[in-house]
Amino acid sequence: MGVVYGDIGTSPLYAVNEVFFGHGAVPSTKENVVGCISLVLWTITLVVLxxxxxFVLRADNDGEGGTFALYGLVHKDKRRGLGFLLWILMLAAGLLxxxxIITPAISVLSAVEGLKIVTPxxxxxxxxxxxxxxxxLFLVQRQGTAKVGRVFGPIILCWFSSIGLFGALQVVKxxxxxxxxNPLRGLTVLRSLGPGGSLRLLGGVVLAITGGEALYADMGHFGRRPIRLSWLxxxxxxxxxSYxxxxxxxxxxxxxxxxxVFYSLVPDVLxxxxxxxxxCATVIASQALISGAFxxxxxxxxxxxxxxxxxxxTHQAHAGQIYVPFxxxxxxxxxxxxxxKFGSSTNLxxxxxxxxxxxMLSTSIAMTAVAHLYWKWSWPVILAVFVPLGVVDAAFLTANSLKFFEGGFIPLGLGVMLFGVxxxxxxxxxxTFAAYSGKRTMTMKELIALKESATLFDRNAIVMVxxxxxxxxxxxPALMQLLWDRWGGILPKNLIFVEVVHRKVPYVRDARYHVTLFQRSSDRGCIVSVTMVFGFMEDPNVERVLEDLAGHHEIDxxxxxxxxxxxxxxxxxMPAKDAGAFARTRLRLFSLLxxxxxxxYYYYGLGDEVQLSTEILPVRLK
Incomplete structure (x- = not known):
C-alpha cells in the first residue's frame, strides 16, 4: 500500500490547507466549506475511482501499467495518425x-510543519x-529498500486508519x-466564485488526487484486483x-x-x-516516487x-529493485x-x-485510442465516457496553468526539457541506424565465401550488430567490414553476430533468442546470427544469454x-554537408547525450570477464 497509495494518501496533509489558507484562499464560510469539500470528494471519486x-486499469500491457505501457500499446498499432499520441505520452513521461522533484519536497515539508503546532x-x-x-532518504537508495520495505505496509495501514479515525470523530461532532x-454544492461554489476564483479553487482541489496515476503505474507489481480491493x-x-x-x-x-487544518484535528497529547x-508516511510516499522514477x-x-x-x-532475487545514480x-x-526556494508546503x-x-489529460487522450483499437468500443461509447473525463482533466490543467508564474514553470520546464531529450x-x-545501414558492405554470401578461403585464427568473435x-x-554490418580490413585478410574461426531487440512489451514470454546458421563445419568453424529479445521491464543481460548459448548445438x-x-x-x-541549422543544433544535443x-556493452551486462573491443564508426546525419 505504501508504494501505490503513499502519494495520494498524504495529500490530506496539505490539500485542504491550500484551498482555505493558501494562494487564492477561499473564505471558510459554511457554504464555501461544504462546497469545497464536495469538490474534493467528487474529484477523488470521478478521477481515481x-x-x-x-477504466484505465483495464489498459494493461501484458499485465503492466503506466505511461510507457500505454506507449507500448499505442506503438503496437502501425496505422497512420497515431504518431501524435506517442508524442503526447513522451511529454507525459517528462512531466512525471x-x-x-516536487512530491518528496512538499510531502516531507508538510509533515514536518506539524512541529510548528507543537511549539512555534x-x-x-x-x-x-x-x-x-x-x-x-536519497543516500540510502544505493543499498536498496528490501529490508525496510517490510515495514512500509504496516506504517501506511496505521496512517490510513489514523486519518480516517480523526476525521470520523469530527464528522460525528x-x-x-x-x-x-451532494455534488451540486460544489458546482454552486464554483459559480459563486466566478471564473477567476473558481480556477484558483480547482488549482487547490487537484492536490487531493496527486499520486492517483500511481494506481496504474504500479499495476504490474501488485495486480489489478489487489489495487482495487485495497482502494475500496x-x-x-x-x-x-479525513476530508x-x-x-x-x-x-x-x-x-x-x-x-x-489537518493537525488541528489531532488531540494535543497525540x-x-x-x-x-x-x-514516516511521507518518506514512504517519497520512496515510492523515487523507485518509480528509476x-x-x-x-x-x-x-x-x-x-x-x-x-x-540492489537485490539479486528481484530484478525490479534497482538504483540509477544519475x-x-x-x-x-x-x-x-x-x-x-519555497520554504513551506503552502508556497510549494x-x-x-x-x-x-x-x-492525467494525456492518459485520457491515450485511453480513447486504446478503447477503440483494443476494446473495440464504438465511437459514441468512447465519446460518452472519455469526453466528460477529459473535460474534467482539461479544467484542472487550465486551473493549474495559473500557477505557471508562481512556480509551476519549474516542473513544467523540466518536463518539456526531458521531452526534448x-x-x-x-x-x-x-x-544513426539509417546512416549505419546505408553503408555499402559485403553481403553475408560474400563473407561466407571469404571465410571458406581465408586464413583462420582460433578465436571466438562476437560482433554486436x-x-x-x-x-x-x-x-x-559496417563493423565487420572495418574488422576485416584491420585483421588483414584473416578471420576468427567462430564468428557470432548478436543483435539485441527491445520489444514494446514488458516481458518476453516466448524464446529469449533466435539463431540463424549461415555456415558451420568441423574444420572451418561457424558463422551464426543470434537475435536476443527483451521486454522493456527486463534486464538486458547479454552475457547471461551468451552463457546459455554455449550449450546450443549449432553454435561453437x-x-x-x-x-x-x-x-x-x-x-x-557528424552533420552531413547539407544539414540545416536545426539539424546541427539537434546533433550537438544528441552528441552531448x-x-x-x-x-x-556495459548496459548489456558485458562485465570484466569478457574481452571487449570498441571500434569508432564515423556516420553523417542529415
Missing part, C-alpha cells in the same frame, strides 16, 4: 519526472530538518458536513473520512492552529506521535527513448533546491499540480567468458 480504477520555536528547524530527512456528498476497503473510505473531518472542523468554528507517523527511466532506456544510464541492481542525485538536487503547493494535470535521442538513434541478419543476401561457443572477444561499435555522429550515456 471512476476513471483509473474502472517533473512531478518527481520549531519554525526555524522545519527547513533544515526536511533537508536532513531528504538527504538520508458536526454531521452537517454530510451535505458535501481502506484507502477510499479513509480519505473520504469530511477537516470540513467538519472548519464548520465547527474552532481555531485553526498555524493555518493547518500531536508529536502523529507528526512522526506523518513523516523504473520509468529504465523503461525509457529499453524503449530507445532515453540515453543509457548506469543501473545498479536519476537519484538529479532528483535530490531538485528536491532540496525547491525546499530552499503553488507550484504543484500542473504536471499532474498534464499527465527523449525526442532528440529517439531521432538520433533512428538517424544493430540490425538482424536473416539471409545470405543481407549486407554484413565455449562456456567460459574469458575465451570470448566481443566487438562493439561506437558511432561518431551520447557522452553521458553508458556504453552499450
Amino acid at each position: 471512476f476513471k483509473y480504477l474502472l 519526472f517533473g512531478e518527481g 520555536t520549531f519554525d526555524r528547524v522545519v527547513v533544515p530538518l526536511t533537508i536532513g530527512i531528504l538527504s538520508g 458536526h454531521p452537517e458536513i454530510f451535505a458535501a456528498l 476497503s481502506l484507502v477510499y473510505p479513509s480519505l473520504i473520512a 469530511l473531518g477537516q470540513g467538519a472542523y472548519l464548520l465547527g468554528g474552532a481555531p485553526v492552529v498555524n493555518s493547518n 500531536l508529536v506521535p502523529m507528526v512522526i507517523l506523518a513523516t 523504473s520509468l527511466a529504465t523503461q525509457a532506456m529499453a524503449l530507445g527513448l532515453f540515453p543509457r544510464l548506469h543501473v545498479v541492481h 536519476i537519484n542525485w538529479a532528483l535530490y538536487v531538485g528536491c532540496v533546491s525547491l525546499v530552499l 503547493a503553488a507550484a504543484y499540480g500542473l504536471s499532474v494535470s498534464g499527465v 527523449m525526442t532528440t535521442w529517439r531521432w538520433g538513434r533512428k538517424a 544493430p540490425k538482424p541478419l536473416r539471409s545470405v543476401d543481407d549486407n554484413s 561457443l565455449p562456456a567460459n567468458p574469458h575465451k570470448w572477444i566481443v566487438h562493439a561499435s561506437q558511432e561518431n555522429a 551520447r557522452q553521458i550515456s553508458t556504453p552499450a
Whole structure:
C-alpha cells in the first residue's frame, strides 16, 4: 500500500490547507466549506475511482501499467495518425519526472510543519530538518529498500486508519458536513466564485488526487484486483473520512492552529506521535516516487527513448529493485533546491499540480485510442465516457496553468526539457541506424565465401550488430567490414553476430533468442546470427544469454567468458554537408547525450570477464 497509495494518501496533509489558507484562499464560510469539500470528494471519486480504477486499469500491457505501457500499446498499432499520441505520452513521461522533484519536497515539508503546532520555536528547524530527512532518504537508495520495505505496509495501514479515525470523530461532532456528498454544492461554489476564483479553487482541489496515476503505474507489481480491493476497503473510505473531518472542523468554528487544518484535528497529547507517523508516511510516499522514477527511466532506456544510464541492481532475487545514480542525485538536487526556494508546503503547493494535470489529460487522450483499437468500443461509447473525463482533466490543467508564474514553470520546464531529450535521442538513434545501414558492405554470401578461403585464427568473435541478419543476401554490418580490413585478410574461426531487440512489451514470454546458421563445419568453424529479445521491464543481460548459448548445438561457443572477444561499435555522429541549422543544433544535443550515456556493452551486462573491443564508426546525419 505504501508504494501505490503513499502519494495520494498524504495529500490530506496539505490539500485542504491550500484551498482555505493558501494562494487564492477561499473564505471558510459554511457554504464555501461544504462546497469545497464536495469538490474534493467528487474529484477523488470521478478521477481515481471512476476513471483509473474502472477504466484505465483495464489498459494493461501484458499485465503492466503506466505511461510507457500505454506507449507500448499505442506503438503496437502501425496505422497512420497515431504518431501524435506517442508524442503526447513522451511529454507525459517528462512531466512525471517533473512531478518527481516536487512530491518528496512538499510531502516531507508538510509533515514536518506539524512541529510548528507543537511549539512555534520549531519554525526555524522545519527547513533544515526536511533537508536532513531528504538527504538520508536519497543516500540510502544505493543499498536498496528490501529490508525496510517490510515495514512500509504496516506504517501506511496505521496512517490510513489514523486519518480516517480523526476525521470520523469530527464528522460525528458536526454531521452537517454530510451535505458535501451532494455534488451540486460544489458546482454552486464554483459559480459563486466566478471564473477567476473558481480556477484558483480547482488549482487547490487537484492536490487531493496527486499520486492517483500511481494506481496504474504500479499495476504490474501488485495486480489489478489487489489495487482495487485495497482502494475500496481502506484507502477510499479513509480519505473520504479525513476530508469530511477537516470540513467538519472548519464548520465547527474552532481555531485553526498555524493555518493547518489537518493537525488541528489531532488531540494535543497525540500531536508529536502523529507528526512522526506523518513523516514516516511521507518518506514512504517519497520512496515510492523515487523507485518509480528509476523504473520509468529504465523503461525509457529499453524503449530507445532515453540515453543509457548506469543501473545498479540492489537485490539479486528481484530484478525490479534497482538504483540509477544519475536519476537519484538529479532528483535530490531538485528536491532540496525547491525546499530552499519555497520554504513551506503552502508556497510549494503553488507550484504543484500542473504536471499532474498534464499527465492525467494525456492518459485520457491515450485511453480513447486504446478503447477503440483494443476494446473495440464504438465511437459514441468512447465519446460518452472519455469526453466528460477529459473535460474534467482539461479544467484542472487550465486551473493549474495559473500557477505557471508562481512556480509551476519549474516542473513544467523540466518536463518539456526531458521531452526534448527523449525526442532528440529517439531521432538520433533512428538517424544513426539509417546512416549505419546505408553503408555499402559485403553481403553475408560474400563473407561466407571469404571465410571458406581465408586464413583462420582460433578465436571466438562476437560482433554486436544493430540490425538482424536473416539471409545470405543481407549486407554484413559496417563493423565487420572495418574488422576485416584491420585483421588483414584473416578471420576468427567462430564468428557470432548478436543483435539485441527491445520489444514494446514488458516481458518476453516466448524464446529469449533466435539463431540463424549461415555456415558451420568441423574444420572451418561457424558463422551464426543470434537475435536476443527483451521486454522493456527486463534486464538486458547479454552475457547471461551468451552463457546459455554455449550449450546450443549449432553454435561453437565455449562456456567460459574469458575465451570470448566481443566487438562493439561506437558511432561518431557528424552533420552531413547539407544539414540545416536545426539539424546541427539537434546533433550537438544528441552528441552531448551520447557522452553521458553508458556504453552499450556495459548496459548489456558485458562485465570484466569478457574481452571487449570498441571500434569508432564515423556516420553523417542529415
